[in-house]
Each structure stands twice: as structure tokens, then as C-alpha cells.
Amino acid sequence: MGAKKITGIALLVVFVVAVQIATQLTGTSYYLTQLTMTMYSCLLIIGLCLVMGYAGQVSLGHAGFFAIGGYTSASLTTTNLLPALEGGSSWVSMLNSMGLLTAGSSMFGEPLLTVHPWLACLLAITITALIAFLVGIPVLKLKGHYLAMATLGFGIIIFRIVLAMEFFGEADGISDVPGFTLLPGLTVNGDIDNRVVNYYIAAAVLVTGFVLLLNLIDSRVGRALRAIHGAEDAADSMGINTARYKLYTFVISAVFAAVAGVLLTHYTGGISPSDAGVMKSVRYVAIVAIGGMASLWGALTMGGILNFLSLRGFFGSYDDAVFGTILIIIMLFAPEGVLRLTLWSKFKRQKKEKGS
Amino acid sequence: MTLLKVDGLNKHFGGLHAVNSVSFDVKKGDIKAVIGPNGAGKTTLFNLICGGLDADSGAVEFDSQPILGLKPYQIAATGISRTFQNIKMFPGMTALENVMVGLHTKSRAGFWAAMLHLPSTRTEEKTIRARAYALLELLEIAQFADVEASSLAFGQQRAIEFARALASDPTLLLLDEPAAGLNIYETAEVARLITKIQQQGITVLLVEHDMSLVMDISDEIVVLSCGQHIAEGTPSEIQHNEEVIQIYLGE
Numbered sequence: 001m002g003a004k005k006i007t008g009i010a011l012l013v014v015f016v017v018a019v020q021i022a023t024q025l026t027g028t029s030y031y032l033t034q035l036t037m038t039m040y041s042c043l044l045i046i047g048l049c050l051v052m053g054y055a056g057q058v059s060l061g062h063a064g065f066f067a068i069g070g071y072t073s074a075s076l077t078t079t080n081l082l083p084a085l086e087g088g089s090s091w092v093s094m095l096n097s098m099g100l101l102t103a104g105s106s107m108f109g110e111p112l113l114t115v116h117p118w119l120a121c122l123l124a125i126t127i128t129a130l131i132a133f134l135v136g137i138p139v140l141k142l143k144g145h146y147l148a149m150a151t152l153g154f155g156i157i158i159f160r161i162v163l164a165m166e167f168f169g170e171a172d173g174i175s176d177v178p179g180f181t182l183l184p185g186l187t188v189n190g191d192i193d194n195r196v197v198n199y200y201i202a203a204a205v206l207v208t209g210f211v212l213l214l215n216l217i218d219s220r221v222g223r224a225l226r227a228i229h230g231a232e233d234a235a236d237s238m239g240i241n242t243a244r245y246k247l248y249t250f251v252i253s254a255v256f257a258a259v260a261g262v263l264l265t266h267y268t269g270g271i272s273p274s275d276a277g278v279m280k281s282v283r284y285v286a287i288v289a290i291g292g293m294a295s296l297w298g299a300l301t302m303g304g305i306l307n308f309l310s311l312r313g314f315f316g317s318y319d320d321a322v323f324g325t326i327l328i329i330i331m332l333f334a335p336e337g338v339l340r341l342t343l344w345s346k347f348k349r350q351k352k353e354k355g356s
Numbered sequence: 357m358t359l360l361k362v363d364g365l366n367k368h369f370g371g372l373h374a375v376n377s378v379s380f381d382v383k384k385g386d387i388k389a390v391i392g393p394n395g396a397g398k399t400t401l402f403n404l405i406c407g408g409l410d411a412d413s414g415a416v417e418f419d420s421q422p423i424l425g426l427k428p429y430q431i432a433a434t435g436i437s438r439t440f441q442n443i444k445m446f447p448g449m450t451a452l453e454n455v456m457v458g459l460h461t462k463s464r465a466g467f468w469a470a471m472l473h474l475p476s477t478r479t480e481e482k483t484i485r486a487r488a489y490a491l492l493e494l495l496e497i498a499q500f501a502d503v504e505a506s507s508l509a510f511g512q513q514r515a516i517e518f519a520r521a522l523a524s525d526p527t528l529l530l531l532d533e534p535a536a537g538l539n540i541y542e543t544a545e546v547a548r549l550i551t552k553i554q555q556q557g558i559t560v561l562l563v564e565h566d567m568s569l570v571m572d573i574s575d576e577i578v579v580l581s582c583g584q585h586i587a588e589g590t591p592s593e594i595q596h597n598e599e600v601i602q603i604y605l606g607e
Contacts, residue, residue, distance in 0.1 A: 212471040219470035219477060220456075220463050220484070227446045227457045234444035237406065239432035239461035239524060248467055294448070 016203045032199045034311040039202040040264040042303040047256025049288045049299035055249045056229030060281045061151035062257050064158035067276030069258025070265035072124035074174040076115040117180040121262045132254030140246045159276040173272030180266035188266045279320045286327040359384040359559050365414035374400040376583040387560045389570040392580035398563040407431045437526035441533040443513045445505040451516045452501040455488035458523030491519040511542035531562035535569045
């Protein structure tokens, strides 16, 4: 089991490096931009896969969590606090003296004082986790379609909020988001010279998140989640606090979405209301579904392929329609990915019987 | 010594008095059965004890502690395990994994430890895997450890369910119609396993329809009819009780 996991991860890392080298050799390193964006989307998708595929809780609100993360970081790192500092705000001067603010200049050369990206990032994650926790408590009492509807409602609320508030840039969203220097020399931004570095930053974040989730599902907690998914009352009578497990899983997957939101926003330099849109959430759910629901590898693979094709404009203006269609087909022919699993196990059993 | 004390338990469903002031004790180490015709309130009584339903009034004490009003997962933590009438295997999991879920209260690893795959988690995982395997051996189904549980025959699934319920080291095991859906051979097999479980020092309370099973293995029997406690005693006492015979055979 353990050896299989390590081999898988090793192959994944080899693949990531191979792709980068291939783009370099073929002079197609412009692909790296879409690949980097794809990997951040995949981070959200594997988090959603945990909550949907393993814990069995559908969420049509994950674009909302992505947006909370992205918008929090974007607004904090672009709001100029210099006027507030000069106006004598004790809060701002305290943050400044603690070294949590960072000075810069706008594209017109005027001086800027903004929240340091690290602080903004941590705040974004904390706020998202808190909102997921508070929303999760009542919402996760619902099951099946009702849960889907409630999370859909949550997603719509977030979408309308970012669309309506001036602080979040209304329909334009937030642009000119500065780069995020993780460590000296490692900056998340969209500079062309920095493309390879950013590709590897995204890959490192994604692989780390992926390993964490692989470990999680292959553990006592993962078994408890699958038990809740399969037979909640039986899981309950095994001593599993089902409400708490569902809630924690929901929060973890929201945090994955928030990290994706923060990093992708700093990478592309902006975020707009469409990133919080319901169609985005539908797309994520469709990808997890086509990946086989309870399959992190499936979600990662399909997330990689479909997001990349979509970003390359392969689906043209039918982009959203493609993902909607995928979702309908999956729900008709393989709800919960069960069909795929049963077909596969039948196939394996037949093979075994023939062999013996 | 009394392990479980059911005292004046009441439950209404609308106008139906499903459980009507039922009281009885379960002695430590015994196999006690609750029997009664269809609609006698057996399953309702069972669910009241397990926390699946809220009682209208009355008390249930386990090991001198009140347990009425606790949630199922909290009741599990006190040392009561249960099985289900319609065997609830966790789909997609092997027999071994099913039993490992049963070891939930016996293990610690939380979200962080699991995600980081800490050394303590790895050791714990090994321990519970070995323990789960030992339980499958106890119930004589170790050869199916790596087979998907829901693809096995009913009798085997029942044995896995027993192993899963025993995993939490319960002092009291509640069995909801353990012979439901089984043929006579499988029923005999289940009866033997229940006695084997009793020999491990575990007290058993079962709700059952199948008379042969109950008469063979029970130390004491409670008879319910229309939600009321009609009779209580050893199997031979119950077999000769006029009222019980009347209920079962009619006028």
C-alpha cells in the first residue's frame, strides 16, 4: 500500500518535470502559464474530491471559498493604507511598526503601503476556514440534494457580494495584485521570466496538498469518512462523531480552495466576480464526478486535462456547456461514480475467476 | 450484577403507544433476548437503548450511568456496541477495513496526524490492523479479510458485523434480529458465534423473531406484546407460560 503510494507520487513528480523539460525543448514554454493555473485549480479540485468523493457531501459552493481566499488576499494587498497612516490610524501604525505592511508604488509611480502578502494570505485562509466552519455547522445537517442546494445558495451569496461591493471592485474585480514572495527568490507572479519558477511553485504546492490528502484517506480518519459516506447510522454506532468529521472535512476542503484562490490571484495579478460564479462550482463538481468521485488520482488527472484544455480555449465558447454536459452524463450513467467502480470490480472478479 | 437497567420506558408514535412502561434488567455475562410478535415494539425498544430514538419517559442505566439522551456515537463510547437488522457493511471496503472502522474508539489519529502520516499514526495503524485481523479470526472469517465485505454471503457478512461490533471492546453487545435474512444453517452458525461471544465475557442483548435461535442460546427472555412487558424468565419458563403461548398461537 505504502509502496504503491510512493511510486505514484514519484511518477507524478517525474511527469511534472518531464512536462517542463518538454516545453523547453519544443519551445512551447508559453504552455507553462496555463499549466500553472491548471495546477492551482487542481488544488481546489482534490480538496473538493475529499469532501464529495470520500465524505459524500456535495458542495456547489467551492468557487465561493476560492473567491473568499482570492478576494481577501487581493483586496488586502492592493488597498493603500498610506492615507490611513498619515491620518493617524493607530491600527495601521501598529501593523507598520510590526513590519506587517509593505511599501511599494503603483503603476503611476505613487507610493503605496499595503498589507504584506504573507499576512494577507494567512488572513485569507483563516477567514475562509472560519466562514466554512460557520456555514458548515447548519448546512451539513442537510443531505443529498438539499445540501447541494444550500451550498449552491452560499456560492450565489458570495458571488453577489463580490459583485456588489465597491471594496471588491464590483464587476471589474481587483487587478494589479502584486506578486507574493514566498521566500527570497520565490515569487508568485505572472512575469514571463519567472514562468518556470512559478510552474514549480504551483507543482510543489499541489503535490504537497495531494500527498496530505492521500495520507488522510488512507488512515483512520479516511476510513471514518468512507464509513459516513456508505452508512452514516452504522458509522455513528461505531463511535464516529459524524457531524464533526463532516465539518472538519468541509473546512479542510475550503482551505484548499482558499489557498488555490490566493496563489492563483497573485499569479494572474487579479480576480474577478466570474471566479466566484456558480458555473465555476459546477465545473469543479463535474471534474470530481468524471474523475470517479472517490478517487483523488482520478480528480487530479481529469482536473489537469480538462482545465488545461479549457484554458487553452479548446472548448471555445462552449466551455461552460461542456462541463454542464459532463455533469449531466455522469449523473445519468454513473451517479456517485458507483457504476464505474462496480463495473471495474466485476471485471476484476471475472478475470480472477477465469484465471483460477 | 445488573449491567443494563431499563426502567419504565415509554415511547409514543402519535396515538400508538409503541413501548409502554417497559422495565427489565440485563445481568452481566448473560444472553438476554427480547421477543414478541410483529409490532410488539421490539425494534423501537432497541432504538431507544441505542440512541436512535428519543424516549418520551423512563430511564436506561448502563453500568449505573444514565445513557438515555446520549447520541449514538456517545453511547458507543460508553462500551455498548450494536449490529443492524439489515446488515450495514460499509460499501467499497474490505472485511478487514470494516472491522478497522469498528476500532475507531480504540484509536486516536486525528486529521493532522493522519495528513502528516506521523510515526505514531503508522504504529497505531499496524496495531489496529492486527487487532482487526484477530477479530476476524475469532469469528472464523479471516480468509475473507481482503474481500469486499458487501460481496460476501449474508452469513459471512453477519459474522463480519459481529467482528466490527466487538472491535470497540464492548461490555454489552446489542443484536438487532441477528438471524434476519439467514437460512437455518446460517442461523445455527450465528447462534454458535453468539455463544462464543458470550464466552469472551461479553453480555448480549438481542431482539429476535426466530424462536429456535432464542430458545437455544438465551439465559433469560423478555416477551413483549403491543408494547407491553408480558413475561420474563428462562427459556423453559417462557415456553410453558400460558399467556405467551396464547400470544403466539392465538386463542
